[in-house]
Amino acid sequence: MKRGISYIFMVMFFASCGAGGGNDYSGGGSVGIKIVDHEPSEVELVDYLPNEYVVTINGDGIEGGITAKFDGDASEGSIDEVPTGDDRTVAVEAVNARGIKIKSGVAHGVVVGDGQTDVEVEMKYHPIFVNLADGGTVENTRFMMKLLADPSSFVRVVAQRIDDQNAGEFSISDEPTADDLFQADKVSWRFAVSPPVMEPGRYRFSAIDDISGLDSSVEIRIVDGRGLMPAPLVGLTASTPNVSASIIPFDGNSRMEVFR
Known part of the structure; x- marks a missing residue:
């Protein structure tokens, strides 16, 4: 495990997207998730090793949110076909092999356009x-x-x-x-x-x-x-x-x- 390493994860999502009032939106946006993390350098902590990441994107016009799950050792990628719009919330959670939530992070006010939107999410540890x-x-x-x-x-x-x-x-x-x-x-x-x-x-x-x-x-x-x-x-x-x-x-x- 290394300190100060950032990761970009490739995920496939399943979503339920519907119409809603407020901002204009459409399909076709892409969101690149960049996880900013700090990890202990002196010792590897097995219970703090991510086994799976869960990404959730919420916002106006996204009924039920977009939820993506991917392996804890995933390295890079993006989420495609995210409805465009303002004030999206991108939340990331990590769980270990025992199914315990070990890290969480969230980015608020994300604007998703027609092209690639890069988002940094700083992760913090759960005791x-x-x-x-x-x-x-x-x-x-x-x-x-x-x-x-x-x-x-x-x-x-x-x-x-x-x-x-x-x-x-x-x-x-x-x-x-x-x-x-x-x-x-x-x-x-x-x-x-x-x-x-x-x-x-x-x-x-x-x-x-x-x-x-x-x-x-x-x-x-x-x-x-x-x-x-x-x-x-x-x-x-x-x-x-x-x-x-x-x-x-x-x-x-x-x-x-x-x-x-």
């Missing part, structure tokens, strides 16, 4: 969980979250009981009185969070980039690792205070088991 999977089960005495994130960003980790409608969202902090923001290592792009023993139940954990707002989430079931009690019928409430956690560095070769 992602690397050792947890949707539907997984983990013991509360062994629970640790390992994440990847852009080290230039600050990440907020929040949790919510999803088996209790009265439970509110709460933050995971490094100290009860500290700012609940984490920052990844500048070289490995990784950090780990070890929360205290949590009540058994079903939870949604979300990692949110405090700068870009990009996020990811995972839903897991936490069980009692001490074998003392089943999941309670009533869990945390909206008034539950911040939960303390500690940040534990780990190297790129370490990976916690995913419990299923």
Whole structure:
């Protein structure tokens, strides 16, 4: 993986285009997508490798938008027969081999003419969980979250009981009185969070980039690792205070088991 490399992708699109009020438009425009990306240079992060890109073009007169999917290792090309018009939005998302959204970018106010329109889309990284999977089960005495994130960003980790409608969202902090923001290592792009023993139940954990707002989430079931009690019928409430956690560095070769 290399820093500062730009890519132009060849895609074939499927679209539903219809008439609409406002700007004049017609078929025949071509859009070249130029992805501007920055990647870690010290280590290859498998979970941040794109497996597939999804491009969506929206705007007046494009019913349902134009959606194109292509391989993550695609190199160059363009999208043809895009209806011409003003104020188009070109959005790009990248997903990894596990189907997790890892990068996103968007270009607003794109004017598509009869010829070739070149568009630059700057990609930003979603913070992602690397050792947890949707539907997984983990013991509360062994629970640790390992994440990847852009080290230039600050990440907020929040949790919510999803088996209790009265439970509110709460933050995971490094100290009860500290700012609940984490920052990844500048070289490995990784950090780990070890929360205290949590009540058994079903939870949604979300990692949110405090700068870009990009996020990811995972839903897991936490069980009692001490074998003392089943999941309670009533869990945390909206008034539950911040939960303390500690940040534990780990190297790129370490990976916690995913419990299923």
